[in-house]
Amino acid sequence: xxxxxxxxxxxxxxxxxxxxxxxxxxDGLLTFGESDWYLGELxxxxxxxxxxxVLVATQGDQLLGGVTFVPSxxxxxxxxxxxxxxxxxxxxxxxxxxxxxGEALVRAxxxxxxxxxxxxxxxxxxxxxxxxxxxxYERLGFTRAPERDWNPIPEQPEFTLLTYQLTL
Numbered sequence: 001x002x003x004x005x006x007x008x009x010x011x012x013x014x015x016x017x018x019x020x021x022x023x024x025x026x027d028g029l030l031t032f033g034e035s036d037w038y039l040g041e042l043x044x045x046x047x048x049x050x051x052x053x054v055l056v057a058t059q060g061d062q063l064l065g066g067v068t069f070v071p072s073x074x075x076x077x078x079x080x081x082x083x084x085x086x087x088x089x090x091x092x093x094x095x096x097x098x099x100x101x102g103e104a105l106v107r108a109x110x111x112x113x114x115x116x117x118x119x120x121x122x123x124x125x126x127x128x129x130x131x132x133x134x135x136x137y138e139r140l141g142f143t144r145a146p147e148r149d150w151n152p153i154p155e156q157p158e159f160t161l162l163t164y165q166l167t168l
Contacts, residue, residue, distance in 0.1 A: 002059070003057050003058070003059050003064065003099070003100055003101055003104045004057070004058050004059070005055055005056070005057055005058075005104055005105060005107075005108040006055065006056060006058065007053065007054065007055060007056070008045060008049060008054040008055065008056045008066060010046070010049075012045075012056060012063055013045035013046050013049070014045075015063050016045045016054070016056060016063060016065075016066045017042065017043035017044065017045045018043070019063065019065060019066065019091055019092075019093045020042045020043070020045075020065075020066065020089055020091040021039055021042045021043045022093070022094070023065075023091035023092065023093070023094070024038075024039070024042055024091065025039070026094060027129075027130075042089060042091075045066075048068045048076060048088075048089070051070075051074065051075045051076045052068050052069060052070045052071070052074070052076040052088075053068070053069040053070075053071065053112065054066060054067070054068050054069075055067050055068075055069060055105060055108055055109070057092070057096075057101035057102075057104050057105050059096075059099075059101075062096070063093070064092055064093055064096035064099070064101040065090070065091050065092030065093055065096060065101045065102065065105060066089075066090075066091060066105065067087060067088070067089065067090040067091075067105040067106070067108075067109060068087070068088040068089045069085065069086075069087060069088075069108075069109045069112050069113075070085060070086040070087075070088060071085050071112065071113070071116045071119065072084070072085065072116070072118075072119070076088060078125060078150075078152070079123045079124075079125060079148060079150070079163060080123055081123075083118055083119060083120045083121060084119065084120070084121045084122060084123050084165075085109070085112070085113035085116060085119050085121075085122045085123075086122065086123050086124060087106065087109050087122065087123075087124040088124070088125075090102060090105060090106065090124075090133065092105075097132075102132070102133065102136055103136050103139070103140070106136055106137065106140055107140065109122070110122065110140065110166065110168075113168055114168055119168060120167065120168055121165055121166060121167050121168055122142070122165065122166040122168065123145070123148070123163060123164070123165045123166075124137070124142070124163070124164050124165075125150070125161040125162065125163055126161065126162050126163075126164060127161060127162070128160070128162055134162075134164075137164045137166075138164075140166070141166050142164040142165060142166045143164065143165060143166070144162065144163070144164060145163045145164065145165045146162070146163070148163035148165070149161060149162055149163050150163070
């Protein structure tokens, strides 16, 4: 059965929030674990869906994962400059990993960016330990942009997010 990429439905907000939070927690991506403030952001799919495009990967009735596509700078953008789209909060359920859902979600974001008037590039942040995600990004043509690496937690100077970009 094929993976289908589509907009998240309101009835799926909680499930996608749980998948995203669980992925970040189990992969050790939250500096403060279960007390990390970002956990609430990961779970708040309704907030993301109100400000950006939240896409899900499904196979049959199963929700495999999701991603937030930010078509231009705005409230959900962290790095996007004028003319750039941004990918945020890509997560795939542990049981669905290795089946192509993550790559399908990134490809869908690339397609959306190409269809967005005035969009000439894409950008995303990733943690150094997200090796599987890095492989997807690089396979799809993203390159590292170390000059755009940044730290979202000033009190944790060792915490740096890596930046990848794609010219469309």
